[in-house]
Amino acid sequence: MIDDEAAFAARDKCAVVGIGQTEFSRDSGRSVLTLATEASLKALADAGLEPGDIEGIVACEQDTVAPFTLAAALGATNLSYWAQTGPGGVAPCMMIGLAVGAVLSGQAKAVLAFRSLNGRSEARLGKGVRGMDAETVGGLGSYNEFFLPYGLMTAGQTFALMTQRHMLEYGTRPEHLGAVALACREAANATPHAQMHGRTLTMEDYLASRMVSTPLRLFDFCLESDGACAVVITSAERARDLPRHPVLIRAVAGGAPPDLRPGMMFPVVSRDDMTDLGGRLAGEKLWKRAGIGPSEVDVAQIYDCFTISVLLQLEAFGFCGKGESGPFVASGAIRRDGSLPINTGGGHMSEGYVHGMNHIVQAVRQLRGEADMQIAGAELCLCTGGPLPIGSSVLFRRAA
Amino acid sequence: MAHYLVPTTTDRETRGFFEAAAQGQLVYRACNTCNHALHPPTGHCRHCGGWDTGWRQAKGTGTLHSWTTVVHQVHPGYPTPYTIVVVTLDDTPEVRLVGRLDGQPALQAGMPMEAWFETLPDGTVLPQWKPEL
Numbered sequence: 126m127i128d129d130e131a132a133f134a135a136r137d138k139c140a141v142v143g144i145g146q147t148e149f150s151r152d153s154g155r156s157v158l159t160l161a162t163e164a165s166l167k168a169l170a171d172a173g174l175e176p177g178d179i180e181g182i183v184a185c186e187q188d189t190v191a192p193f194t195l196a197a198a199l200g201a202t203n204l205s206y207w208a209q210t211g212p213g214g215v216a217p218c219m220m221i222g223l224a225v226g227a228v229l230s231g232q233a234k235a236v237l238a239f240r241s242l243n244g245r246s247e248a249r250l251g252k253g254v255r256g257m258d259a260e261t262v263g264g265l266g267s268y269n270e271f272f273l274p275y276g277l278m279t280a281g282q283t284f285a286l287m288t289q290r291h292m293l294e295y296g297t298r299p300e301h302l303g304a305v306a307l308a309c310r311e312a313a314n315a316t317p318h319a320q321m322h323g324r325t326l327t328m329e330d331y332l333a334s335r336m337v338s339t340p341l342r343l344f345d346f347c348l349e350s351d352g353a354c355a356v357v358i359t360s361a362e363r364a365r366d367l368p369r370h371p372v373l374i375r376a377v378a379g380g381a382p383p384d385l386r387p388g389m390m391f392p393v394v395s396r397d398d399m400t401d402l403g404g405r406l407a408g409e410k411l412w413k414r415a416g417i418g419p420s421e422v423d424v425a426q427i428y429d430c431f432t433i434s435v436l437l438q439l440e441a442f443g444f445c446g447k448g449e450s451g452p453f454v455a456s457g458a459i460r461r462d463g464s465l466p467i468n469t470g471g472g473h474m475s476e477g478y479v480h481g482m483n484h485i486v487q488a489v490r491q492l493r494g495e496a497d498m499q500i501a502g503a504e505l506c507l508c509t510g511g512p513l514p515i516g517s518s519v520l521f522r523r524a525a
Numbered sequence: 526m527a528h529y530l531v532p533t534t535t536d537r538e539t540r541g542f543f544e545a546a547a548q549g550q551l552v553y554r555a556c557n558t559c560n561h562a563l564h565p566p567t568g569h570c571r572h573c574g575g576w577d578t579g580w581r582q583a584k585g586t587g588t589l590h591s592w593t594t595v596v597h598q599v600h601p602g603y604p605t606p607y608t609i610v611v612v613t614l615d616d617t618p619e620v621r622l623v624g625r626l627d628g629q630p631a632l633q634a635g636m637p638m639e640a641w642f643e644t645l646p647d648g649t650v651l652p653q654w655k656p657e658l
Contacts, residue, residue, distance in 0.1 A: 251599075252599065253599050253600065257530065257600070260531070261531045261532060261533040261534070262530045262531065262532060262533060263532055263533045263536065263539075264533030264535070264536035264539070265533075265536065266538070268539065268565040270532035270533045270534070270536065270539055270543075271532075271539070271542075271565060271622070271623070272623060273530045273532070274529065274530045274531065274532045274645075274651055275609060275623045275624060275625045275651075275653075276595060276600070276603040276607055276609060276625050277609050277623055278530075278599050278600060278603075279599055281597075282593055282595055282609060285593035286591045286592070286593050286609070286611055287591075289591045289592060289593060290590070290591045293591070293634050335596070335597075336594075336596040336597075337596060337597040338593045338594070338595045338596060338597065339593050339594040339596065339629075340593075341593075386564070386565060387565050387567055388565050391623075392564075392565050394590070394591070394611045394621050394623065395564050395565070395619070395620060395621040397618070397619075399591070
């Protein structure tokens with residue numbers, strides 16, 4: 126087994142020192158490279174650094190902007206470390222982990238992590254998985270030949286199958302899913318840059334929204350957005366000399382479910398328990414590595430591709446018992462004044478969908494004390510990624 | 526592209542499933558050493574570490590584990606509504622396969638399901654599932 130000494134040794138040794146983002150919109154009118162460049166330059170300016178200070182760039186494997194292309198656009202001529210991770214929304218937390226590894230191993234003094242997509246105007250994720258336009262679908266290790274020909278084509282349909290199981294086993298109700306959508310919308314209503322800032326959402330609105338794939342409705346789905354986010358990571362020691370209050374990376378952990386199957390998201394249907402996520406093991410490792418438990422967390426950014434993904438991750442990361450997430454969110458726990466306010470910029474549901482990266486930016490804002498919907502006294506913020514087929518997480522801590 | 530999505534039937538790992546389907550047989554991959562099923566199929570057994578795996582005949586019956594009725598149409602060849610069913614094989618709980626039913630039929634978790642074989646316009650045969658009569 127892996128010796129956790131190294132994981133403990135990484136505690137609080139690195140920090141996020143700069144954040145940047147573009148406008149989130151339905152049509153940016155610009156290339157993803159231009160969006161990535163703008164977000165990165167803003168993050169660098171926020172950190173008080175120049176492109177030449179960046180030695181490492183980490184990216185999501187689904188990003189069409191490669192690290193070296195962004196380096197070229199930025200003029201980051203000292204690039205000496207780069208990496209891509211994934212899959213998809215699992216990437217941002219793992220990107221933070223890559224950055225920590227690069228900094229602590231001496232491969233890069235400062236690392237830029239970014240995600241850029243025109244997820245609404247150019248490459249809509251809701252249109253199905255990659256490779257559907259081929260003459261025959263699947264093969265080459267995708268295993269999509271077992272699913273696409275049956276009309277199982279999207280993440281939404283997959284999460285609908287998981288939701289149905291959760292409802293059957295635990296009595297989870299539409300109103301429980303709606304409580305997640307409403308909490309995110311409430312945060313967006315308080316966040317001027319959020320795409321749904323000016324639009325309120327009631328439970329009646331939620332329940333009246335059209336079915337997409339039963340039992341999931343329109344407002345169970347995240348937005349599809351154009352936009353980019355970037356953050357700068359360096360050592361905690363160096364962070365003390367930079368202008369912004371450092372946000373320390375307390376611990377990072379990924380995790381796979383016990384009954385992991387080969388393939389991307391569709392094979393989840395064969396798992397012994399399709400509502401038991403890899404996030405559970407990620408959480409167990411994270412809390413151990415951090416020396417901090419879920420009850421101490423002040424605020425959380427929970428990966429919300431769908432409302433059900435929030436419910437399942439609240440269970441996986443130990444905020445409530447298995448099957449108890451419905452009543453937990455219905456109690457108001459995840460709202461602004463609850464015990465665990467989540468997705469405090471509006472999340473993917475209502476702020477914008479930057480594939481997990483806007484959650485990292487929001488976590489940093491909360492711990493700097495500069496969020497639009499600021500949680501008073503926030504010192505610990507959990508950020509999660511995923512949740513299929515594997516999970517990822519970071520615990521951030523405000524520096525003393 | 527208003528046509529069915531045709532599965533790749535020549536993949537080195539999965540072609541046996543479609544070769545059997547073309548003969549009207551439903552099969553799944555299993556480890557010949559420890560007898561665990563391996564789905565989606567892999568050549569290496571994660572349970573015992575063995576490499577001796579092969580295709581086994583399934584009964585063609587199962588139970589309904591989950592389902593979703595797709596209302597929002599994604600692909601022109603798949604008009605909505607249709608219902609995706611997830612079926613646990615009676616042979617082994619380690620294998621679940623999906624099928625498609627027209628419309629929004631009344632379904633119940635655990636109900637018995639049976640396999641049938643759909644021949645796509647190009648001749649490819651796809652195992653499908655329907656409620657047992």
